[in-house]
Amino acid sequence: MGVVVGMGGRGERMVGMDEVELPRVLAQLWGVEEGRSRPGPKPAFHISDIARAAVRLADAGGIGAVSMSKVAAELGFTTMSLYRYIDAKDDLYVVMIEHAFGLPPELPPEQDWRARITLWAEAFRDGLRAHPWVLHIPVHEPPLSPNQLAWLESALHAFDGTPLTPQDRLSAMLLVNIYVRGTTQLTANMATDPDEAREADRRYAERLTLLATPDRFPGIAGAFGQQPPDETDEFSFGLDTVLDGIQARIDRIR
Amino acid sequence: MGVVVGMGGRGERMVGMDEVELPRVLAQLWGVEEGRSRPGPKPAFHISDIARAAVRLADAGGIGAVSMSKVAAELGFTTMSLYRYIDAKDDLYVVMIEHAFGLPPELPPEQDWRARITLWAEAFRDGLRAHPWVLHIPVHEPPLSPNQLAWLESALHAFDGTPLTPQDRLSAMLLVNIYVRGTTQLTANMATDPDEAREADRRYAERLTLLATPDRFPGIAGAFGQQPPDETDEFSFGLDTVLDGIQARIDRIR
DNA sequence: ATCAGACTGTCTATGATGTAAACAGATAGC
DNA sequence: GCTATCTGTTTACATCATAGACAGTCTGAT
Numbered sequence: 001m002g003v004v005v006g007m008g009g010r011g012e013r014m015v016g017m018d019e020v021e022l023p024r025v026l027a028q029l030w031g032v033e034e035g036r037s038r039p040g041p042k043p044a045f046h047i048s049d050i051a052r053a054a055v056r057l058a059d060a061g062g063i064g065a066v067s068m069s070k071v072a073a074e075l076g077f078t079t080m081s082l083y084r085y086i087d088a089k090d091d092l093y094v095v096m097i098e099h100a101f102g103l104p105p106e107l108p109p110e111q112d113w114r115a116r117i118t119l120w121a122e123a124f125r126d127g128l129r130a131h132p133w134v135l136h137i138p139v140h141e142p143p144l145s146p147n148q149l150a151w152l153e154s155a156l157h158a159f160d161g162t163p164l165t166p167q168d169r170l171s172a173m174l175l176v177n178i179y180v181r182g183t184t185q186l187t188a189n190m191a192t193d194p195d196e197a198r199e200a201d202r203r204y205a206e207r208l209t210l211l212a213t214p215d216r217f218p219g220i221a222g223a224f225g226q227q228p229p230d231e232t233d234e235f236s237f238g239l240d241t242v243l244d245g246i247q248a249r250i251d252r253i254r
Numbered sequence: 255m256g257v258v259v260g261m262g263g264r265g266e267r268m269v270g271m272d273e274v275e276l277p278r279v280l281a282q283l284w285g286v287e288e289g290r291s292r293p294g295p296k297p298a299f300h301i302s303d304i305a306r307a308a309v310r311l312a313d314a315g316g317i318g319a320v321s322m323s324k325v326a327a328e329l330g331f332t333t334m335s336l337y338r339y340i341d342a343k344d345d346l347y348v349v350m351i352e353h354a355f356g357l358p359p360e361l362p363p364e365q366d367w368r369a370r371i372t373l374w375a376e377a378f379r380d381g382l383r384a385h386p387w388v389l390h391i392p393v394h395e396p397p398l399s400p401n402q403l404a405w406l407e408s409a410l411h412a413f414d415g416t417p418l419t420p421q422d423r424l425s426a427m428l429l430v431n432i433y434v435r436g437t438t439q440l441t442a443n444m445a446t447d448p449d450e451a452r453e454a455d456r457r458y459a460e461r462l463t464l465l466a467t468p469d470r471f472p473g474i475a476g477a478f479g480q481q482p483p484d485e486t487d488e489f490s491f492g493l494d495t496v497l498d499g500i501q502a503r504i505d506r507i508r
Numbered sequence: 509a510t511c512a513g514a515c516t517g518t519c520t521a522t523g524a525t526g527t528a529a530a531c532a533g534a535t536a537g538c
Numbered sequence: 539g540c541t542a543t544c545t546g547t548t549t550a551c552a553t554c555a556t557a558g559a560c561a562g563t564c565t566g567a568t
Contacts, residue, residue, distance in 0.1 A: 022461060026461075036353060037564095038567040039514045041515065042302060042516085042564080044509060044513090067554065068556085069552075069553085072541065077517070080517075080557095081516085081518075084515085088555085089554095097557085136388055153472075156476075156477060164481070168481060169538055172495070174436070175433070178433060183432065185393065186432075211403065217404075222410075223423060223424040225420070231317060241426070243499070246499075248499070248502060292543070292544065293534085293541090294536080294543050296534090296535085296545080297544090297545075320527065323526090324524075335547075337528090340545070342526085343527090360536085511566100512565105515566105516562080516563070517560105517563105518561090521556100521557085522557085525554075525555105527551095527552095528551085529550080531546105531548075531552100532545100532546095534541085534546105534548085536544100538542105
């Protein structure tokens with residue numbers, strides 16, 4: 001069992017563990033950072049400081065407010081100092097998400113799967129609402145970081161006690177995950193300022209009424225003509241529909 | 255009924271119609287471009303040429319391959335010439351999506367809602383698979399362009415004949431829309447080259463096995479341990495679950 | 509105690525990028 | 539023909555991600 005540092009296929013810096021190469025970020029997040037003392041000056045800060053600063057910037061000004069130089073400035077260091085801790089901007093996104101979400105909620109085992117996955121979904125939604133910029137981060141690869149996997153694992157456990165197969169649980173989890181992401185993206189208006197969000201909604205309704213006239217787009221006109229339902233109700237209403245679908249699948253097995 | 259050109263709230267160039275201001279892109283897409291002859295040289299090309307060139311670039315090299323200068327070069331013009339047709343990069347995205355998707359499929363009225371929305375979902379999925387970069391475009395505002403609204407309208411009509419209220423139909427449509435986007439994003443591996451996609455899948459499985467050990471993450475290990483199901487089956491399986499949920503809602507009304 | 513080598517933060521530099529401003533030529537209606 | 543307006547182009551700038559070289563700092567081996 002050795003540790004090797006080298007370059008991966010796409011020119012990434014890699015840390016080898018047991019023959020399997022991991023990008024440095026993942027190795028760091030999983031705590032593979034060997035604690036042994038090494039020559040050279042002590043690091044002035046830690047990858048988590050970077051995450052904290054970046055999340056602070058993103059919470060305040062959206063993902064566009066996060067740049068290597070701005071994060072570095074927030075920490076009081078030069079831009080290039082960040083590269084001693086993080087190999088690339090994409091890796092910064094990984095640690096940001098990891099830091100913003102933390103660990104998933106505890107799911108009470110005494111409740112049924114429906115209550116549990118609902119709890120999970122609401123916690124996920126709350127996380128996304130608190131950090132809407134997460135939805136603007138381009139996803140290139142499936143999750144491998146500790147907290148992300150913990151959330152995944154947590155959701156899968158919500159289906160304990162059901163007759164669903166492991167793959168079924170994965171599909172079901174995916175469905176709920178997708179649903180929460182999707183509605184939050186469309187519902188929680190993507191503006192940093194709430195006033196601006198309200199204004200954007202108003203403008204959208206105005207333009208839609210202008211363009212989607214009842215003669216050309218009767219369906220749209222009908223659906224948007226009424227007043228919009230409460231945001232939270234809308235969420236659980238849609239989620240219930242998804243869960244009804246999963247329930248139907250369970251019933252079909254039994 | 256007059257037309258006014260001015261500046262909107264966020265400094266956008268606007269074209270006023272009936273008191274409601276529209277960003278120039280939307281006005282162009284909706285064909286408000288007054289055909290009257292004007293002084294000055296004739297435009298060398300059209301907004302749709304830009305869309306075509308940009309889509310070509312994105313299809314070949316992903317959304318990252320689309321920049322104002324690359325698109326301009328593709329057309330044989332200078333970068334800045336594009337700004338005579340398009341106000342900003344975000345507007346380019348709008349016309350790209352509009353051009354890439356075109357009109358929605360015709361939904362056969364003689365079939366039931368389930369067959370119709372399935373057809374719609376599959377067409378949408380096919381569009382996303384043909385132009386995966388669409389999923390990488392940051393969405394700041396809800397859709398207002400002609401083809402996008404046509405797709406929306408089309409999906410709503412799939413529920414004709416059901417007892418669902420207009421809002422219910424909107425929720426149901428949203429659910430299907432979200433589902434297709436979500437699965438496609440996670441399923442259709444986001445690499446341009448299929449070989450590279452397979453390689454990425456292999457690497458992911460490898461790393462997941464390393465990190466998500468059965469003792470720490472039994473759920474994940476169990477779900478990913480088996481071999482992955484066929485992509486298309488997976489799609490319809492999940493979609494059926496969503497539709498079962500909608501069916502349950504219909505049943506509850508009846 | 510010394511010292512080589514590894515590691516630190518910084519400085520400088522490069523190539524993209526999105527877009528503003530000023531410009532010279534083209535053209536339609538007067 | 540004149541003038542206003544529109545065209546594509548040139549030049550310019552701020553921002554960005556990141557590579558490379560550098561001088562100082564610390565540790566472990568000698």
